Amino acid sequence: MTVTPVTQATSATGPKARKDTASKAAEAARKARQDQLDPSTVAGRAGLTPADLDRFGEEMDVIRKRVLSELGEEDATYIRNVVKAQRAFEIAGRALFYLPPAWPLAVGALSISKILDNMEIGHNVMHGQYDWMGDPALNSRMYDWDNVCPGEQWKYSHNYIHHTFTNILGKDRDIGYGILRMDEDQKWSPYYLGNPVYALLLMVFFEWGVAMHDLEAENIVAGKRSIADNKPLYPGLLRKIRRQAAKDYLLFPALTGPLFPLTLAGNVTANLVRNIWAFNIIFCGHFPAGVETFTEEETADESRGHWYFRQILGSANISGSKLLHLMSGNLSHQIEHHLFPDLPARRYPELSEEVREACERYGLDYNTGPLPKQLFSVARKIFRLALPNRSEGPAPTPEAAKADTAA
Amino acid sequence: MSSTRSIARRVLRSSTLAALTAPHGVDRYLELVNPMWAAREVRARVVSIERETDTANPVATLTLQPTSTWEGHVAGQHVQVGLELPGARRLTRVFSISSAASAPGEEFTLTIRSNDGGTVSSYLVEQARPGQVLHLSQALGEFVLPDPLPDRLVFLSGGSGITPVMAMTRTLLRDGYDGRITFLHYAQTPAHQIYADELAALAAADNGVDVHLVHPDAGGDLFTTEALATLAPDYRDVDAWACGPAGLVALVEDAYAGTERLRVEYFKTPTVATGDAEGSVAFTRSGEQAANSGATLLEQAEALGLTPEYGCRMGICFSCTSRKTEGTVRNVLTGEESALPDEDIRVCVSAPVGDCSVEL
Numbered sequence: 001m002t003v004t005p006v007t008q009a010t011s012a013t014g015p016k017a018r019k020d021t022a023s024k025a026a027e028a029a030r031k032a033r034q035d036q037l038d039p040s041t042v043a044g045r046a047g048l049t050p051a052d053l054d055r056f057g058e059e060m061d062v063i064r065k066r067v068l069s070e071l072g073e074e075d076a077t078y079i080r081n082v083v084k085a086q087r088a089f090e091i092a093g094r095a096l097f098y099l100p101p102a103w104p105l106a107v108g109a110l111s112i113s114k115i116l117d118n119m120e121i122g123h124n125v126m127h128g129q130y131d132w133m134g135d136p137a138l139n140s141r142m143y144d145w146d147n148v149c150p151g152e153q154w155k156y157s158h159n160y161i162h163h164t165f166t167n168i169l170g171k172d173r174d175i176g177y178g179i180l181r182m183d184e185d186q187k188w189s190p191y192y193l194g195n196p197v198y199a200l201l202l203m204v205f206f207e208w209g210v211a212m213h214d215l216e217a218e219n220i221v222a223g224k225r226s227i228a229d230n231k232p233l234y235p236g237l238l239r240k241i242r243r244q245a246a247k248d249y250l251l252f253p254a255l256t257g258p259l260f261p262l263t264l265a266g267n268v269t270a271n272l273v274r275n276i277w278a279f280n281i282i283f284c285g286h287f288p289a290g291v292e293t294f295t296e297e298e299t300a301d302e303s304r305g306h307w308y309f310r311q312i313l314g315s316a317n318i319s320g321s322k323l324l325h326l327m328s329g330n331l332s333h334q335i336e337h338h339l340f341p342d343l344p345a346r347r348y349p350e351l352s353e354e355v356r357e358a359c360e361r362y363g364l365d366y367n368t369g370p371l372p373k374q375l376f377s378v379a380r381k382i383f384r385l386a387l388p389n390r391s392e393g394p395a396p397t398p399e400a401a402k403a404d405t406a407a
Numbered sequence: 408m409s410s411t412r413s414i415a416r417r418v419l420r421s422s423t424l425a426a427l428t429a430p431h432g433v434d435r436y437l438e439l440v441n442p443m444w445a446a447r448e449v450r451a452r453v454v455s456i457e458r459e460t461d462t463a464n465p466v467a468t469l470t471l472q473p474t475s476t477w478e479g480h481v482a483g484q485h486v487q488v489g490l491e492l493p494g495a496r497r498l499t500r501v502f503s504i505s506s507a508a509s510a511p512g513e514e515f516t517l518t519i520r521s522n523d524g525g526t527v528s529s530y531l532v533e534q535a536r537p538g539q540v541l542h543l544s545q546a547l548g549e550f551v552l553p554d555p556l557p558d559r560l561v562f563l564s565g566g567s568g569i570t571p572v573m574a575m576t577r578t579l580l581r582d583g584y585d586g587r588i589t590f591l592h593y594a595q596t597p598a599h600q601i602y603a604d605e606l607a608a609l610a611a612a613d614n615g616v617d618v619h620l621v622h623p624d625a626g627g628d629l630f631t632t633e634a635l636a637t638l639a640p641d642y643r644d645v646d647a648w649a650c651g652p653a654g655l656v657a658l659v660e661d662a663y664a665g666t667e668r669l670r671v672e673y674f675k676t677p678t679v680a681t682g683d684a685e686g687s688v689a690f691t692r693s694g695e696q697a698a699n700s701g702a703t704l705l706e707q708a709e710a711l712g713l714t715p716e717y718g719c720r721m722g723i724c725f726s727c728t729s730r731k732t733e734g735t736v737r738n739v740l741t742g743e744e745s746a747l748p749d750e751d752i753r754v755c756v757s758a759p760v761g762d763c764s765v766e767l
Contacts, residue, residue, distance in 0.1 A: 065741050076495030087439055128725040131751070134489070134497035137435060140725050141751075144430040151430075160718030160726050243429045251426055304721070341723050 041298040042313060043306060046364060050303065056362055057305025060339055063354055067343050075344045076133055082120050082326075083138075089113035093270070097256050097263040110270035112327075115277055117146040119329025124345045126151050127159060131342075149211035150240040153233060157214050163341050167286060167293045167314030174286065175293065177202065177209065178218030181385040182286075183293045188388040195386035206275035211237060277327070280375060281318070285334035288316045288377040290367050311338035312359060317352070317368035324371065325349060335366065412475060419446035442540045445474045449543040453535055459518060459601045466567060466601050467532040468505060468518045473543060479511045480504050480546030482578040483571040483648070483672075488517070489542030490527050490535075497542070498747070500527040503570035503650070503672075504546065507577040518601060520567040550648065550672040552579075557646050558586035561639055563630075563659050565593040565651025569601050571672060572648055580614060588616045589639045593655060595624040630655055632662040643668065686762035691732060693767060703739060704729075704754035708767050715754060715767050722756035729754050734763030 037044035043053060093110030096102040122145030124130070130138040137143075144151040157173065165171035169185055176182040180199055181192040202209045214233060219225035248271065253263040292313040299310065318324065318332040325332050325348075333348035336355055340348075359366040369377075418424065424433050424446075433446040442450055451471035459466040480486070482504075489499040505518040521532035552560075552575055560579075562572035569592055576588060590609075594600045600620060610618035619638055621627040628634060635642050643666050649659040650672045663669035688707050689696045695711045705727055708715050718726030722740055728751050735746040736757040744760060745752070754765065 061740070068741060072494045084439055087436060091436075128728075131725070133495055134499070135491075141728060146430065155724075156718070156726070159724035163723055164719040164721070240430070243426065246426055247429055251423070255427075307721070342725070 038298070042292045042294055043298070043309060046309075046313075046362075048309070048362065050305075052362065053303055053305030053309055055305070056358065057303065057308045059358055060308045060355075061304075063351060064340055064343065067340070067347055067351065071132055071344065075130070075346065076135075078346050079121070079125075079130055079138060079344070082116060086113050086116040086121060089116065094252060097252070097259060097266055100259060100262060103262060103266060107266045107269045107273070110266065111273035111277075114146055114270055114274040115327055118274060118278060119281070119331065120326055120345065121145070121329075122147065122151070123329050123331070126155055128342045129344045144240075146244070147207045147210065148241050148244045149207060149214070150236045152236060153214040154210065159341070163338065165299075166311055166338055167291070168296055168299050168310075169293050170296055173213070173216065173218075177213055178216070179209075180382065182381065184385065184389050185293060186385075188385075193386055195382050199382045203276055203279040204272065206279040207271065211241070280371075281328040281331050283378045284316060284318050284371065284374040285331055286315060287381055288367060288369070288374045289381060290365060291316050308339055309364070311335070312355070312364055312366070314338065315367070316374060317366075318371050318374050319368050320371060322349075335368075416446075416475065443474055445476045447476060448474070449476050449545060450474050451477070451541050451543050453537050453539045453541065454514065455537055456532075456535060460599055462595075462599050464521050465532055466518060466520045468516050469531060469535065470514055470516050471541065471543075472514050473512065475512045477509075477512055477543070478545050479509045479513060480515060481551045482508045482574040483551040484546040484548040485550075485571070485672075486517070486546050487544035488527065488531070490530060492526060492530060498527050499542070499749070501547075502528075503574070505570040505574050507574060507581045518567065518570045518573075548672070550650070550670055551575075553646070556584060556586065559589075559641075559645045560586065561589045561591070561635075561642055561645050561647035563591050563635075563647060563649040563651070563655075565630075565655040566595075566599070567601065568649075568651030568655075568673070569594075571650050573602060575648065576609070576616065580609075580616070584615070586615060589619070589642075589645075590616055591619045591621070591635065591638060593621050593623060593627075593630060593651065596622050597625060599624075630658045632658075635659075635662055646670075648672075686734075686759070688759050688762075689764040690767040691764055699759050699761070699763065701758060703756060703758050704736070704752075704763070704765055704767075707759075708754065708765075713767060717755055720755045722753050725753060727754045728752070730766040731757075732764045732766060735760040736763060 037049060039045060048056075089109045090113035093106050093108075093113055096106035096109060099106075122143065125138050125143045126140050126145070128140035131140050140155070162172055162174045167175065169175060169183060176186060179202060181188065181195055214237075215230050216225050220227060220230075248267040249264060252267060253260040256263040292310075294310055294314070299306070302310070312335055315334040315338045317335050318328065320332060330345035330348045331337060333345070333352055336348035336351045337345065339355065340351070343351075356366050358364075419433055419437075428436055434448045437444040437446060438448075443452060451473040454470040454472050457468050457470075459468055485501050485503045487499050487501050489497050491497045502517045502519055504515050506514075506516040509515040517531075519528050519531050521529040550571055556579075560575075562576065564572050572590070572592075576590060579586075579588065590606075592606075597603070600606070600622070606618050606620060609616050617638070621630075621634075623629050639645060643663065645668060647659075647663065647669045648671075649656055649669060653673050656671050656673045660669065660671060686699050687696055688699045688704065690708055690711065690713060693711075693713050695708075695713060697707065697711055700707055700710070702710070705715060705717055705720070715729065716726055718724035720727075722738075731748075731750050731752045733748050735744055736752055737744045737760050739756050739758050752765075754767070
């Protein structure tokens with residue numbers, strides 16, 4: 001993947017256009033700010049000064065500190081109950097395969113088990129959200145999920161690379177996962193005509209995509225990584241794949257004797273259901289329209305406040321019911337998750353009110369919407385970016401409007 | 408009975424069951440049915456708690472019924488005890504086993520002093536209740552008797568350091584040891600004396616054990632080489648085991664300087680250090696040490712040329728989590744200080760306050 005260095009040049013004209021109407025004082029104030037932050041940067045366009053970002057960061061730190069001090073029995077009981085529910089669904093699912101008429105129920109139960117295991121438990125536990133409990137069964141260093149990607153390798157690409165360099169083009173490998181074109185600033189090539197097809201394949205084989213993600217194939221193609229760099233990853237990866245395949249595609253089907261084909265088909269289906277669900281939830285986290293990407297230049301030596309700012313503008317939420325939040329591992333609160341990746345995810349819904357309120361005060365776009373809306377927005381982007389960027393036409397409007405109101 | 412148990416055990420530990428329950432493992436399912444069912448992990452139910460002393464820092468003996476996975480212990484060994492404290496935080500501490508050597512699955516006892524700074528020890532002594540389940544390791548430690556047994560032994564202990572040597576004495580007497588034991592113990596006062604009745608009975612019986620109890624706060628003398636030489640003139644030629652506070656152990660080590668006879672064990676306690684950057688920082692795996700500069704442990708390690716694993720350098724990704732074995736650290740993001748020994752910390756956001764040791 002190559003990165004075009006200059007970005008968002010078009011939308012930066014927004015604030016300039018309003019210059020005539022602004023009062024002299026406001027103009028002077030804005031000029032002072034613009035002196036400090038380049039208007040071609042996301043923060044510059046949002047009309048924020050470094051001091052604003054610092055204050056915003058401090059507010060977020062206060063929230064973080066407060067929640068850390070509140071952690072206790074309720075959080076522990078919650079995650080343990082989710083684990084109990086997940087194990088119960090898993091056992092029920094495996095057992096129901098002995099009753100052929102209950103096949104759909106078995107698949108449903110096993111799918112729920114895998115979704116809970118991967119999302120509300122696995123993803124969050126491996127983020128270290130429950131490390132404070134000191135329970136090895138819920139510790140980020142010990143936990144591994146029901147997924148072909150070894151937790152150990154996922155933690156590197158996800159917790160470190162993705163969460164530290166969120167939405168920085170050229171650094172965050174989760175922008176398109178090295179396969180898709182998910183941002184206008186990713187240079188187009190004819191390869192991307194297949195964008196929708198690649199997305200469909202990634203959805204169907206999502207757990208495999210996640211597992212292969214750590215091999216950084218796109219960086220090998222680009223010459224930034226050698227195949228030898230992957231060598232240390234193979235043993236763990238193969239071991240995990242062997243274990244997952246043996247369990248789902250051999251042992252459990254064999255245990256049901258003559259029902260082997262049905263059980264095998266059921267296990268394949270449950271993995272598929274989990275793949276489709278996880279893919280859709282995760283794609284709604286960073287790819288709906290209006291989510292910002294950042295350049296390496298504007299994030300070099302960034303302040304803690306700017307890091308928080310980037311997490312907010314680089315993420316999007318999904319609004320919905322408690323059940324949706326549970327089944328998405330609370331990644332429906334992607335914004336709060338990116339602000340506080342190591343706080344228990346069950347806290348995100350309550351935190352979202354405070355975060356949203358702070359965003360309003362600072363004039364930051366808080367990107368949220370119901371699942372169908374966010375999904376549609378993502379799908380549109382997948383199709384639209386299959387083609388080259390249309391000539392310097394009107395850029396996505398929310399940014400320009402926002403820069404205006406903030407000024 | 409025992410054959411059904413061994414069959415059950417073989418099934419629970421089979422590679423097939425491990426494959427079926429991957430990646431979580433059999434125990435993650437068994438514990439949901441009954442916390443005393445386990446294939447590999449060790450847990451124990453508290454059977455009874457008996458007070459040994461009622462001093463300011465009381466001492467109690469806990470009798471534990473372990474899961475069938477307990478492999479038994481050799482006298483002198485210790486065990487890691489994990490306890491869920493109010494607030495849902497599990498802490499793990501090490502305690503010596505005080506009962507005679509146990510067979511697999513057999514009950515054993517821990518004798519624990521409630522320390523001011525020790526949340527786990529005070530909870531176990533003062534608040535734990537029969538029926539409560541604790542998390543255990545297998546028995547650990549090399550502070551044990553040799554095989555074959557010598558015909559003379561010296562046991563030196565102070566305070567709650569009596570537990571491993573008591574376990575040894577109990578085992579030796581139970582198994583019919585016919586040699587001689589010099590048992591020298593220091594407790595502050597008679598009221599602080601652990602196992603007072605049992606030791607009085609031991610002293611009175613004809614069993615080859617010479618019991619000497621010294622109570623310095625009630626007129627007794629502190630340990631001296633001369634005192635030991637009076638009790639056992641040949642002490643430098645006799646195998647000895649010493650366990651107790653660091654001060655006592657240091658004096659005993661002096662008495663045995665130049666011999667290979669002495670084995671020692673002492674316990675770590677939480678440090679109490681608050682203030683600015685002072686003391687020194689030790690990176691135990693690499694053997695590097697330097698004066699504490701006040702920077703984060705990651706920065707200090709790098710300044711010494713070490714290359715610890717790290718990721719975000721801002722406390723969110725947990726790549727740099729390392730074990731702090733001793734000392735106090737301050738979280739540079741929250742300002743919170745933590746003085747617990749053997750604690751996992753993120754070195755990128757932890758700065759030492761005073762002396763500190765980290766496994767890097």
